Amino acid sequence: ICFHTCRLIRCIRCPLAYHTGDSCVAAGSVIITHHIMICSNHGSAKRNGLLSSPVNVGWCFLCARGGKLLCCDSCPASFHPECLEMEMPEGSWSCSDCRAGKKPHYKQIVWVKLGNYRWWPAEICNPRLVPSNIQSLRHDIGDFPVFFFGSHDYYWINQGRVFPYVENDKNFVTGQININKTFKKALEEAARRFQELKAQRESREALEQERNSRKPPPYKFIKSNKPVGKVQVHVADLSEIPRCNCRSTDEHPCSLDSQCLNRMLQYECHPQVCPAGDTCENQCFSKRLYAETEVIKTDGRGWGLRTNQALRKGDFVTEYVGEVIDSEECQQRIKRAHENHVTNFYMLTLTKDRVIDAGPKGNSSRFMNHSCSPNCETQKWTVNGDVRIGLFTLCDIEAGTELTFNYNLHCVGNRRTSCHCGSDNCSGFLGVQPTARNAKLKPKKRKMRMEGKHTHEYFCFCCGEGGELVMCDRKDCPKAYHLLCLNLTKPPYGRWECPWHDCSVCGAPASSLCDFCPRSFCRDHEAGALTASSLEDRPCCSSHNPLSPLGSSSSSTQPRRSAMSPAKVKEEPEESGQSATE
Incomplete structure (x- = not known):
């Protein structure tokens, strides 16, 4: 989307990669971990066992008039061949945006076609931010939830039934006939939300531009x-x-x-x-x-x-x-x-x-x-x-x-x-x-036993971000945390075990642990606390949707309690x- 090379999340089935934010990740992608995903290109797009085709609009995207149209096979876009300065092709055809891999993304205002209803303005939502009953609705890879303006309903949809809302759409549609109060309200809400998101994006871009053009942090030059x-x-x-x-x-x-x-x-x-x-x-x-x-x-x-x-x-x-x-x-x-x-x-x-x-x-x-x-x-x-x-x-x-x-x-x-x-x-x-990645870099074997050495994860178990992390000292525990995610201002001192190993209810040693957040339970409180998720039957707590546990945590990013007591540290x-x- 933006071609920058910061922290990326990569598809395990194709070479696609995105930044982890809502403005870059293609809507409908299934997040597996903080590093990998299955992108929206790998959905079967089937409805009732049949392969569904996109619902194309009845007007040209360039001149807004009807007639003999060339329809995209991947999205609702339609064009007059003469507007594209080309002949009517034979067989399947995709528009320039689809050929370039352009996808809908979260927090984008779009027009949606659902059933026999007219094209309706809606906002694409991140699945982990919609109500739990919407999350549990059946959907496939490539599907994403949308929030309909005016009616305040949700529904799962795919790329073949949405196209982007642009700034002047409200004025264009308002001049049409048969506009009821609900649709008029939806147009007003969509226009207001579009301007709000636009202001946020411009503010973020201005801040990024200022940060990129800013001189290095001040220091005194000495020889x-x-x-x-x-x-x-x-x-x-x-x-x-x-x-x-x-x-x-x-x-x-x-x-x-x-x-x-x-x-x-x-x-x-x-x-x-x-x-x-x-x-x-x-x-x-x-x-x-x-x-x-x-x-x-x-x-x-x-x-x-x-x-x-x-x-x-x-x-x-x-x-x-x-x-x-x-x-x-x-x-x-x-x-x-x-x-x-x-x-x-x-x-x-x-x-x-x-x-x-x-x-x-x-x-x-x-x-x-x-x-x-x-x-x-x-x-x-x-x-x-x-x-x-x-x-x-x-x-x-x-x-x-x-x-x-x-x-x-x-x-x-x-x-x-x-x-x-x-x-x-x-x-x-x-x-x-x-670490060694090939035979030439392979380190020599050491006779000495390396006890207590194990690999930790690169990102915080609470928020999923990198940075300065605190490592759990428990043997074979790979978890790491930010101090702020643990509600701490000072690092732990001496040997420290993370809160994942203590019961979230009573603080006793845990016997059952959630694989997707630091919540865990002892033998007295583990009954019914964890369920098998769709990801290799890995256990998840009630804070997650078992069908998509990585994208539906509501409270798992909040630390349960401070598991450390302050003491002196030698720097x-x-x-x-x-x-x-x-």
Whole structure:
């Protein structure tokens, strides 16, 4: 629909994919999980055992006049062949919208043909938002419920009996004869609802356009690291700086292709010490010989950094610059960020007791995104007696490519942040080892037993969205939650088991669990609480329609109670990598 590449839900029977919102998903699609669906193209469209054809209108969609019409085989559209500047084709034919895969979507105003009634204005509704008695009516893949204006009735319909309502339809229909009060009321309600949805869409588009055109979040640009508080910057005496074995007569002394000992040991040469003098090519940090880069807006991962020049493997890209703080100040900043619900961090461990924070002050390197298959890496170099961090390429990179590196994020407690890098071996979370997808990437077997390690889901069990998640510590439980979905402001401390394992009624250990929400029941309260759903007989509670349990939950997204008690937590900066979210 919109061709953006954020979080997608994909059809398991064909290559179609949509965003998960009502404005993109084709009406009539059956949602199976938060990742997969069966799209509306796979409905049998049968009525009483016979394949039904669309109900085409009796006028041309372009000139609004009748006559000899060319009818679409998939929707009610009709056209004069001469209006399309074409000859009458033989056999089946579909209009341009159907050939392009354009489908009705939820919250769309349409004209609906039902039985012998006239074309009537209605709104397409999401099945999980209609009354339960409407949900239970028999319907097929590709069918969707509509709400008729004027009469306030619901009915299940398919694409072959609806076409879009446009802005001037009310004025066009009002001039016709035989318009009763109910139909006139329906026209007024449809026009009012159409303008309301249009205003919402324009407001959303304006906000999105403003957000896309907005400059990166404000920060102070600095060229070199700035110590904060008691932090000291070390400066070595010239006698302490190592001397390499290169010569000024070499073709490229101290270069990437040379045998410079300092470069091999990740020491930067000093111009007054290096035998090559001014011809030394191992002074990238001091001379700020950065690659040509540009801050760009990425799809679904905020701002990123792109190279405007081709780079070779091992090339120096830029230095990671920011405020140099101690461990105490680092913990204070992380604590304040969590209190203010800030999720973006720009911290890299410099030494055991020093951290670079590029959040308030830094250079363009702070915009480089994470990837499980990065094309750059961080390296710690000794420059003039002090440790500094540089970003170097891991492979040859073409101009115009986004630069990424692995954050190696250290997760505090059992909180994890979803990864959206899109790599084939993406682990799903920042700081988690990427997964192998082919034989070449297959990790070596370890003799040590990995107890208590299991894979968690990438999305919250309550709301189905990604982000910073709290993981259940119970063995073999894959569930994860947002703190807000659990009505919590602070993360759990120590070992924590999610509320799915406690009875929703009395809080006792649960023996029967709903597969579609965190509700569960103990032996005393499990009688009649769960029923088998249409999805592989998986149990579902009364909050779901057994025929479509994934789309009808009314209260399952609400947490039952807080299953944690606050306690102290120790925040520690990561050993290496950037504590940042994308």
